[in-house]
Amino acid sequence: xxxxxxxxxxxxxxxxxxxxxxxxxxxxxxxxxxxxxxxxxxxxxxxxxxxxxxxxxxxxxxxxxxxxxxxxxxxxxxxxxxxxxxxxxxxxxxxxxxxxxxxxxxxxxxxxxxxxxxxxxxxxxxxxxxxxxxxxxxxxxxxxxxxxxxxxxxxxxxxxxxxxxxxxxxxxxxxxxxxxxxxxxxxxxxxxxxxxxxxxxxxxxxxxxxxxxxxxxxxxxxxxxxxxxxxxxxxxxxxxxxxxxxxxxxxxxxxxxxxxxxxxxxxxxxxxxxxxxxxxxxxxxxxxxxxxxxxxxxxxxxxxxxxxxxxxxxxxxxxxxxxxxxxxxxxxxxxxxxxxxxxxxxxxxxxxxxxxxxxxxxxxxxxxxxxxxxxxxxxxxxxxxxxxxxxxxxxxxxxxxxxxxxxxxxxxxxxxxxxxxxxxxxxxxxxxxxxxxxxxxxxxxxxxxxxxxxxxxxxxxxxxxxxx
Amino acid sequence: xxxxxxxxxxxxxxxxxxxxxxxxxxxxxxxxxxxxxxxxxxxxxxxxxxxxxxxxxxxxxxxxxxxxxxxxxxxxxxxxxxxxxxxxxxxxxxxxxxxxxxxxxxxxxxxxxxxxxxxxxxxxxxxxxxxxxxxxxxxxxxxxxxxxxxxxxxxxxxxxxxxxxxxxxxxxxxxxxxxxxxxxxxxxxxxxxxxxxxxxxxxxxxxxxxxxxxxxxxxxxxxxxxxxxxxxxxxxxxxxxxxxxxxxxxxxxxxxxxxxxxxxxxxxxxxxxxxxxxxxxxxxxxxxxxxxxxxxxxxxxxxxxxxxxxxxxxxxxxxxxxxxxxxxxxxxxxxxx
Numbered sequence: 162x163x164x165x166x167x168x169x170x171x172x173x174x175x176x177x178x179x180x181x182x183x184x185x186x187x188x189x190x191x192x193x194x195x196x197x198x199x200x201x202x203x204x205x206x207x208x209x210x211x212x213x214x215x216x217x218x219x220x221x222x223x224x225x226x227x228x229x230x231x232x233x234x235x236x237x238x239x240x241x242x243x244x245x246x247x248x249x250x251x252x253x254x255x256x257x258x259x260x261x262x263x264x265x266x267x268x269x270x271x272x273x274x275x276x277x278x279x280x281x282x283x284x285x286x287x288x289x290x291x292x293x294x295x296x297x298x299x300x301x302x303x304x305x306x307x308x309x310x311x312x313x314x315x316x317x318x319x320x321x322x323x324x325x326x327x328x329x330x331x332x333x334x335x336x337x338x339x340x341x342x343x344x345x346x347x348x349x350x351x352x353x354x355x356x357x358x359x360x361x362x363x364x365x366x367x368x369x370x371x372x373x374x375x376x377x378x379x380x381x382x383x384x385x386x387x388x389x390x391x392x393x394x395x396x397x398x399x400x401x402x403x404x405x406x407x408x409x410x411x412x413x414x415x416x417x418x419x420x421x422x423x424x425x426x427x428x429x430x431x432x433x434x435x436x437x438x439x440x441x442x443x444x445x446x447x448x449x450x451x452x453x454x455x456x457x458x459x460x461x462x463x464x465x466x467x468x469x470x471x472x473x474x475x476x477x478x479x480x481x482x483x484x485x486x487x488x489x490x491x492x493x494x495x496x497x498x499x500x501x502x503x504x505x506x507x508x509x510x511x512x513x514x515x516x517x518x519x520x521x522x523x524x525x526x527x528x529x530x531x532x533x534x535x536x537x538x539x540x541x542x543x544x545x546x547x548x549x550x551x552x553x554x555x556x557x558x559x560x561x562x563x564x565x566x567x568x569x570x571x572x573x574x575x576x577x578x579x580x581x582x583x584x585x586x587x588x589x590x591x592x593x594x595x596x597x598x599x600x601x602x603x604x605x606x607x608x609x610x611x612x613x614x615x616x617x618x619x620x621x622x623x624x625x626x627x628x629x
Numbered sequence: 630x631x632x633x634x635x636x637x638x639x640x641x642x643x644x645x646x647x648x649x650x651x652x653x654x655x656x657x658x659x660x661x662x663x664x665x666x667x668x669x670x671x672x673x674x675x676x677x678x679x680x681x682x683x684x685x686x687x688x689x690x691x692x693x694x695x696x697x698x699x700x701x702x703x704x705x706x707x708x709x710x711x712x713x714x715x716x717x718x719x720x721x722x723x724x725x726x727x728x729x730x731x732x733x734x735x736x737x738x739x740x741x742x743x744x745x746x747x748x749x750x751x752x753x754x755x756x757x758x759x760x761x762x763x764x765x766x767x768x769x770x771x772x773x774x775x776x777x778x779x780x781x782x783x784x785x786x787x788x789x790x791x792x793x794x795x796x797x798x799x800x801x802x803x804x805x806x807x808x809x810x811x812x813x814x815x816x817x818x819x820x821x822x823x824x825x826x827x828x829x830x831x832x833x834x835x836x837x838x839x840x841x842x843x844x845x846x847x848x849x850x851x852x853x854x855x856x857x858x859x860x861x862x863x864x865x866x867x868x869x870x871x872x873x874x875x876x877x878x879x880x881x882x883x884x885x886x887x888x889x890x891x892x893x894x895x896x897x898x899x900x901x902x903x904x905x906x907x908x909x910x911x912x913x914x915x916x917x918x919x920x921x922x923x924x925x926x927x928x929x930x931x932x933x934x935x936x937x938x939x940x941x942x943x944x945x946x947x948x949x950x951x952x953x954x955x956x957x958x959x960x961x962x963x964x965x966x
Contacts, residue, residue: 228734234687235730239723241697245712246719252712253777256705257926261933264698271691272940279951333928562713562779569783573720580724584731591738 172561174570175247178577180543182239184536185581189233191535194308194353195360196226197301200281204294214383219297220285221380221600222364225592227282232588236581241267247570251550251560258324258331258339259314266310273303305353312352316345318551319542320413331551343413347406348542354399355538358499359531361395364388366528367596369521380600385515385524389506396503400496404459410545411460414552416474417545420482421489422456423449424470431456431468436490439482444472480547488540495534502527637930638921641703644937648699650902652692654805654895659686661806663729663754664799665825666747674818679750681813681959683733688948690726702933706777706923707913714772714779715764715786722760729753755799762798766791769844769905771915790843797840800832801898808891813959819887826882826890834875837901841868844908850916851908864907871900 200222207215241263244252280288280296288296323338324331333339368384371377411418419425423434425444433455437446457466471479502523509515546552550560659682669675701708712719732750736743763786770790773781807826811819845852855864878893911919924930 231687231734232731234691235727238690238694238726241694241701242712242719242723244701245697245708246716247713249709249713249778252701253705253709256701256708257929260698260702260705260925261929264695264702264933265936267691267694267698268936268940268944271695272944332926333932336928336932562716563775564713564779564781564783565716566783569716573716576720576724580727584727587731587735587739591734594738 169567169571171247171565171567171570172558174567174574175561175565176557178247178570178574179243180540181574181581182236182243182577184539185585186233186236186240187535187539188532189229189236190304190308191356191359191532192363193226193229193233194301194304194356195358195363196222196229197297197304198357199360199364200226201294201297201301204297208290208294214379217600218380218384221595223281224595228588228592228595230278232584235584237270239577246573247562247565248550248560249562251555254330254555254560255318255551258333259317262310262314262317262340266307266314269303269310270307273300273306277303308353308356309349312349313340313342313345316348317342319348319546320344321551321554326554331554344406344409347402347409351399351402351406351538354395354402355531355535358392358395358399359535361388361392362499362524362531363528365392365524366526369524369528370596371599372516373518373521373525377599377601382516389503389510389515392499392503393507396496396499400500403493403496408460414545415469416471416478417480417485417542418460419469419471419473420480420485420545421541422460422468423482423486424456424468425472426470427467427473428470429457429465429467430454431460431466433459437486439486441479441482478548480545485541485545488537488544492534492537492541495530495537499527499530499534635927635931637927637934638924640934641924641930642920644941645696645699645703646906648692648696650899652689652696653902654898655685655689656692657802657898658682658805658809658891659689660729660754660758661802661804661829662809663750663806664758664803665806665810665822666754667751668825669818670821674821675747677814677818677959678810679733679736681810684955685952686733687730688951690730693726703925703930704913704920704923705925706918709777710772710774710779710914710918711768713783714781715767716783718760718763718767718786722757722764725753725756725760727753729757758798758802759795762795762801763787763791765798765905766794768915769794769909770848771917774914774917790847793836793839793843797832797836800829800836801901803829804833804894805891805898808894811890812887815958823882823890827879830875830878830882833897837871837875837897840901841904848908848916854908854910867900867904867907871897871904874900 200219203215203219203222206212207219244263277296277299280293281300284296285293317339320343321331322342323333323335325334326332364384365388368381368388371381372385407418407421410421422431423437423439423446424431425446430453432451432453434446435450435452437449439446454464457468458464460466460468471482505520505523506515509517509520514520548557549555550557662678662682666675666678669678697708728749730753732746732753736746736750739746766788767786770788772779773785804826807822807829810822811826814822845855854860874893874896878890878897881889881893909915911921913920913923
């Protein structure tokens, strides 16, 4: 096969296209899932303490949430159609098992959007405080349900269970085992906590931005302190969950783990490769920096433990090693950076110097780190799953729509690239505008998202409707 | 695999049939309003036109996801054949919907580029509609299938017939849109909507007649369905009711009734929908696979049915309530501004 053919194959281009649309999409749930829970927390604190600052912060973050949620919906509509347009053989083979999970995600997200988002965004004056808190809680719960179903489907593709294969297609045998497949609990926990951490770093970044400019001091102090306490729990928890998820991968997807670690040969006393340039052709690492025995120790919790290398499997079952190898190191590196930042906060707090300028600068710089880690982690797990769509059972090459040509997919990919490059910057600009205006004004400004502030005015104000 | 004695296919056919019609009707009128937006006389009128659908359009569009996911879940074989066959119309529709969707928000927040977002809203609505019409035309003409997959070219879906149905749907959604605007507006703007309603109606009438002749002439399957005895006898109410509805629609566009043009347009859509269903029944991939051949496993259909039967009525009730809240004429001070 010549390089030109390989470069412009509908398979590769379809993979690029899916990576493109999902990478942009995942940034939004990564933020909205965290923000929804954060808003519910702020509403709860406001209900408990009656402190006005929580109220202002909740309104402020709800405004940003509304924009991100709207963009999430718009970019999410594109996703289910990808299975049909570009991955029709995958759709045909897996639909009996996976389609209800996707459908439940859609219908539950819709249920939450129609029932509670309206109250959260527009109902402040219409419903009692506790009901507004309940609405915030339900929206947060709804975003978690969405994540639940999507990650159940994704996990099933990684560690399929509870199915039978008839004529090359998957059929459901046990729904509980399909949903709660072996990697699902780990992936769900690791992803959701990752999303929380991502949002947490955005929040402290915004707080630091205000503190450095001497604006909204009360709000910023509350945001910074409270979020750093949350991250004190969440970041170490996330590192623990990541380790557990890694052990789960070692058990169920050993070839993926070998790629992540850059292990080509099966060895006991496996070193831990900190850095290298993996060479798929010669099956070796160049310029490797290794720590002796540590690989075995981490993966088997025994320095003499045997770790399998990629050569255990035929070459046509290897993932493209370099991508998960580097993506994993980016993710872990960011995790350690985050831990260092959080640990620094303990030290500074003990000396009452949490608002030191250098620290606030770092917090500001760190605010997008979570998103990079999310993309890196997602890349690790998805590219590491290759060359399969359903691990060990259905090849990616056998999943793509058969009638597509390279030109078809090149045109559609170009379309998605152009449109996303236009829409995302504008959306980001709008969120940045809300941040620049700040929480104090959040009160007067009506929240506009997919729905206008109409309901607030169109409805009678609560309490007055009873009067004759 | 559990063997379930119950045949879920009729129930899922009704649910999906309802879902698709709901989408066509509801996103149909707000896409139609989006198309008409481009013809509105001035800024004030444009704002009213956009605000008339601002509270409801996102809910309407979500039915597209439910429809797509529902088709995949209930009739996966149809999803796997049809969606890749209409690759470019789907792509154009999705991208157009993105533009149109963000235009609601960006149009008033990004004032410096308001003209750009105005165009995005109008052309986005029109393109999405045209693309959906092409999907419909391609669907009626059927697809080249090998085994369980579409085996034709990605450009097969662009035929004179599908381009005609694309055009027809522009008039169709336009008619629904004017019907909606006549309910939601008053005075000059309402008269303007009535005038455009009459243009759209003529387009729709021509489209119904042409499609009703074109399809039986080119598809023997459809000709056989309609023009054999006794079918011709008990299917004759369909064209008769359509003709009565058309007459009523034309009259109500010319007199002062406010709700009648919208109701008449819904009626015409319903009759066209019945017409297509009768033509193609029981095919879900026309002339290749029936509903039963394309259905997912009974266990899959049953598993999804449990949640759907619970969540769908609640969603419909809430949607009904939100339309109730926004009832009455649209005012300049409510909505995006």
